[in-house]
Amino acid sequence: MHDPLNVPFRHRPQFAVEILRDRLGLGLPDGLPVQLVGNELNDRPSIDLYPDTVITVGPQHAPLHAIIVEIQQREESSKQQALPRYAAALWLQLACPVTVLVICPTARTAIWAAKPIDTSLSGYTLTCQVIGPDHIPIVTDPAEAAACPELAAMSVMAHGEHAPVLEAFVAALGRLPGEHAPQYYEYAYRLASQASDTFWRRSWSPPPGRYTAPSLGSTTARASKPVARQVAKRGARKVVERAVRRVRHGRC
Known part of the structure; x- marks a missing residue:
C-alpha cells in the first residue's frame, strides 16, 4: 500500500x-x-x-x-x-x-x-x-469521487471494505481524462486488496452455522485464516472488476 x-x-x-x-x-x-x-x-x-x-x-x-x-x-x-x-x-x-x-x-x-x-x-x-x-470521508458518489480522485483513492484505503466506495471510485474513473484514469485502476486493485486484508485481520471469525471455530493456535486455525484472507482479497478485486465492466457499459 x-x-x-x-x-x-x-x-x-x-x-x-x-x-x-x-x-x-x-x-x-x-x-x-x-x-x-x-x-x-x-x-x-x-x-x-x-x-x-x-x-x-x-x-x-x-x-x-x-x-x-x-x-x-x-x-x-x-x-x-x-x-x-x-x-x-x-x-x-x-x-x-x-x-x-x-x-x-x-x-x-x-x-x-x-x-x-x-x-x-x-x-x-x-x-x-x-x-x-x-x-477521510466515505465517498460513495461517483461525481464527488471524480471531482477529487485523490481523496476518493484515500477513501478506498480507509473504507474499501464497503463495496459502494469501490464502485463509486471506479465509476469516477470513466469521467477522468484518458491519460489519468489508468493509474487509478491500479490504485483501486491494490488499495482494495489491502483494505480487505486489514478488515479481515480486525474482524476474522468463522461463518456462523458452518463449522466450529478451531482453537486458537491450532493447525486448522493457522491454515484457515490465510486461505480466507486470500478469498477476501479476491472478492475485493472482483468488486473492482465488476465496477470497471459497469463503467465500460455505461451503467454508472
Whole structure:
C-alpha cells in the first residue's frame, strides 16, 4: 500500500495543501504555485535522508512553505527519530516553515503518529499533522469521487471494505481524462486488496452455522485464516472488476 498512497501526492502536489487546509485546518497560503521537489535531504555529517514525498508552496527557488508527506502503515520507533530529522534538514535546506503530513491507513497508527515527538535538542518537539481513517470521508458518489480522485483513492484505503466506495471510485474513473484514469485502476486493485486484508485481520471469525471455530493456535486455525484472507482479497478485486465492466457499459 505504501507506494500507491504516495502517487496521488506526487501526481497532484496541490492535494497535500488541500488535505492540510481543508481536513486539518492548517493555515497555508492560497493561490501560489505548488510543486513536487526532490526528496533527497542531508544534515551533514550524517547519511542522506529520504522522506517519501517533498512538496513546496510558493516560488520554486524561494518557497514560503514545505510539506513532507510520509506514509505510515504501522508504529515504528525508528520513525520517531527520522521524522524530526527530515523536518530539520528540510528547514535548513529551504529556510522556510516545514509541515510533516503523515498518512495512516489505521486509526491505531494515526493515534500513535499524532503524539508529539520530543528530541534531545532543547526546545525542539515535532508534532506531525496526521490523516487517519476518521479524517477521510466515505465517498460513495461517483461525481464527488471524480471531482477529487485523490481523496476518493484515500477513501478506498480507509473504507474499501464497503463495496459502494469501490464502485463509486471506479465509476469516477470513466469521467477522468484518458491519460489519468489508468493509474487509478491500479490504485483501486491494490488499495482494495489491502483494505480487505486489514478488515479481515480486525474482524476474522468463522461463518456462523458452518463449522466450529478451531482453537486458537491450532493447525486448522493457522491454515484457515490465510486461505480466507486470500478469498477476501479476491472478492475485493472482483468488486473492482465488476465496477470497471459497469463503467465500460455505461451503467454508472
